[in-house]
Amino acid sequence: xxxxxxxxxxxxxxxxxxxxxxxxxxxxxxxxxxxxxxxxxxxxxxxxxxxxxxxxxxxxxxxxxxxxxxxxxxxxxxxxxxxxxxxxxxxxxxxxxxxxxxxxxxxxxxxxxxxxxxxxxxxxxxxxxxxxxxxxxxxxxxxxxxxxxxxxxxxxxxxxxxxxxxxxxxxxxxxxxxxxxxxxxxxxxxxxxxxxxxxxxxxxxxxxxxxxxxxxxxxxxxxxxxxxxxxxxxxxxxxxxxxxxxxxxxxxxxxxxxxxxxxxxxxxxxxxxxxxxxxxxxxxxxxxxxxxxxxxxxxxxxxxx
Amino acid sequence: xxxxxxxxxxxxxxxxxxxxxxxxxxxxxxxxxxxxxxxxxxxxxxxxxxxxxxxxxxxxxxxxxxxxxxxxxxxxxxxxxxxxxxxxxxxxxxxxxxxxxxxxxxxxxxxxxxxxxxxxxxxxxxxxxxxxxxxxxxxxxxxxxxxxxxxxxxxxxxxxxxxxxxxxxxxxxxxxxxxxxxxxxxxxxxxxxxxxxxxxxxxxxxxxxxxxxxxxxxxxxxxxxxxxxxxxxxxxxxxxxxxxxxxxxxxxxxxxxxxxxxxxxxxxxxxxxxxxxxxxxxxxxxxxxx
Numbered sequence: 001x002x003x004x005x006x007x008x009x010x011x012x013x014x015x016x017x018x019x020x021x022x023x024x025x026x027x028x029x030x031x032x033x034x035x036x037x038x039x040x041x042x043x044x045x046x047x048x049x050x051x052x053x054x055x056x057x058x059x060x061x062x063x064x065x066x067x068x069x070x071x072x073x074x075x076x077x078x079x080x081x082x083x084x085x086x087x088x089x090x091x092x093x094x095x096x097x098x099x100x101x102x103x104x105x106x107x108x109x110x111x112x113x114x115x116x117x118x119x120x121x122x123x124x125x126x127x128x129x130x131x132x133x134x135x136x137x138x139x140x141x142x143x144x145x146x147x148x149x150x151x152x153x154x155x156x157x158x159x160x161x162x163x164x165x166x167x168x169x170x171x172x173x174x175x176x177x178x179x180x181x182x183x184x185x186x187x188x189x190x191x192x193x194x195x196x197x198x199x200x201x202x203x204x205x206x207x208x209x210x211x212x213x214x215x216x217x218x219x220x221x222x223x224x225x226x227x228x229x230x231x232x233x234x235x236x237x238x239x240x241x242x243x244x245x246x247x248x249x250x251x252x253x254x255x256x257x258x259x260x261x262x263x264x265x266x267x268x269x270x271x272x273x274x275x276x277x278x279x280x281x282x283x284x285x286x287x288x289x290x291x292x293x294x295x296x297x298x299x300x301x302x303x304x305x
Numbered sequence: 306x307x308x309x310x311x312x313x314x315x316x317x318x319x320x321x322x323x324x325x326x327x328x329x330x331x332x333x334x335x336x337x338x339x340x341x342x343x344x345x346x347x348x349x350x351x352x353x354x355x356x357x358x359x360x361x362x363x364x365x366x367x368x369x370x371x372x373x374x375x376x377x378x379x380x381x382x383x384x385x386x387x388x389x390x391x392x393x394x395x396x397x398x399x400x401x402x403x404x405x406x407x408x409x410x411x412x413x414x415x416x417x418x419x420x421x422x423x424x425x426x427x428x429x430x431x432x433x434x435x436x437x438x439x440x441x442x443x444x445x446x447x448x449x450x451x452x453x454x455x456x457x458x459x460x461x462x463x464x465x466x467x468x469x470x471x472x473x474x475x476x477x478x479x480x481x482x483x484x485x486x487x488x489x490x491x492x493x494x495x496x497x498x499x500x501x502x503x504x505x506x507x508x509x510x511x512x513x514x515x516x517x518x519x520x521x522x523x524x525x526x527x528x529x530x531x532x533x534x535x536x537x538x539x540x541x542x543x544x545x546x547x548x549x550x551x552x553x554x555x556x557x558x559x560x561x562x563x564x565x566x567x568x569x570x571x572x573x574x575x576x577x578x579x580x581x582x583x584x585x586x587x588x589x590x591x592x593x594x595x
Binding site for chain 1: 311313314315316317318320321322324325326327328329330331332333335336339346393396403404406407408409410411412413414415416417418419420421424425426428429431433434436439468472473476477480525529531532535536550553554557558563566567570573574577578581585
């Protein structure tokens with residue numbers, strides 16, 4: 001009631017104010033000026049915000065194209081006069097980078113493919129079938145979802161060492177061959193598909209696996225893409241697991257190689273270090289600019305659902 | 306119903322369940338088991354020592370400092386990240402193109418490898434030639450030692466964590482703000498309620514599930530901080546940035562005190578476990594009232 005009263009009051013007041021036109025226009029002018037100032041301040045704030053997050057990356061690029069003495073000049077030169085592209089070659093040559101890169105791709109892609117193969121049937125079964133013990137089995141998924149891998153690396157290391165899987169690609173892939181988070185997301189998606197659709201297909205005598213592959217999976221495609229982005233980025237970036245589970249170069253990935261540049265080149269060679277760093281960052285940033293909306297959704301979805 | 310039909314669901318969940326059991330469930334029990342033994346990884350025999358590892362840990366001043374470092378780091382990171390990102394969310398919660406760019410920019414560090422972030426910030430925080438010292442120099446401040454001095458090292462790591470995490474948190478807050486029904490805002494603006502009142506009486510309560518979610522997620526993440534420490538400080542100087550996961554890593558892989566490291570792991574497990582239980586309690590509450 002109160003709200004409704006006020007809503008009516010508004011126009012009445014405006015009408016009552018008409019005789020005092022002079023004061024009105026002065027006020028209006030003041031308000032316009034205030035508005036412009038506020039807008040400018042807002043724009044400046046936004047610009048500052050973007051700078052805080054973008055400048056470090058620009059600085060990384062800038063440093064990577066400088067000679068070592070140039071990195072120590074202040075005030076800094078943001079655009080080096082003679083860009084030193086050789087830094088990238090030097091960074092690349094500090095270790096077997098082609099090998100690291102190949103490992104990174106093999107491991108991240110294998111993890112993703114295996115996850116797809118294991119989470120699709122599992123989440124479908126959890127979402128669509130009633131079977132004895134499903135509650136217990138799903139609680140295993142939930143417990144896994146709660147355990148960060150950073151917490152149990154020591155026993156997993158001992159386990160992999162017992163299986164003779166240290167320093168192998170398989171050792172870095174197998175622990176992540178399925179994803180509790182993926183099952184959690186996908187089960188929700190499968191649950192939301194209407195029963196009529198499946199019943200219709202069943203009446204057509206379609207085989208169950210055909211229903212899953214031809215009808216159900218295409219329906220949850222957005223969630224699958226979301227999960228795929230999430231998984232690929234997480235494992236492409238991963239430093240902890242490959243660091244802990246390898247003792248030689250056989251299965252080491254790009255992040256380990258980048259972190260090792262400092263040991264090879266010595267402390268203070270920031271230009272070469274930043275060149276190597278850019279090799280690691282560039283693909284992800286490019287993908288991010290191309291599919292920003294999708295990626296943000298992939299990560300925020302994780303938080304909201 | 307044929308036998309095949311009955312067995313099918315088990316066959317479908319089996320691969321995932323086997324992976325989880327082998328690499329997540331079993332290791333927990335194995336770690337708890339190991340925490341009661343003295344073992345150096347190479348020797349064929351493990352000696353049962355009861356709770357000695359825990360007694361040693363809790364009477365070790367270094368471990369106490371590690372616990373306190375981890376707690377200080379977590380409290381600072383979580384408080385700053387949550388508060389700042391809530392402010393940013395209120396500010397940036399607009400659909401237009403420019404706000405989209407700003408949102409993308411503040412989010413970008415979230416998808417960058419922690420290795421890159423750590424190396425980049427080591428360079429920015431370089432005491433001699435770092436950009437950060439030059440920038441604060443423009444405002445008339447003297448050079449800071451950042452990571453190289455025990456009094457500033459932990460806070461420097463907090464700054465990096467906040468910089469990395471704030472964009473993600475902001476976007477989750479924005480998603481939360483957008484899930485508040487528009488008519489509630491309209492009612493408030495018709496009521497001419499002051500912005501501050503709208504914020505404390507309306508937005509904050511409606512947002513509380515999101516706030517709790519982010520606080521818990523950030524706490525669980527911060528308690529396990531490792532990468533930035535391994536790359537930027539190696540726990541130093543003088544142990545000022547040594548935290549739990551790094552401590553476990555060092556005792557396990559450098560000193561080969563497996564039982565001792567496992568005991569520290571069990572303590573971390575308990576801390577993270579409590580936080581997780583709180584989180585899932587809240588999550589299930591939220592699902593109920595929706």
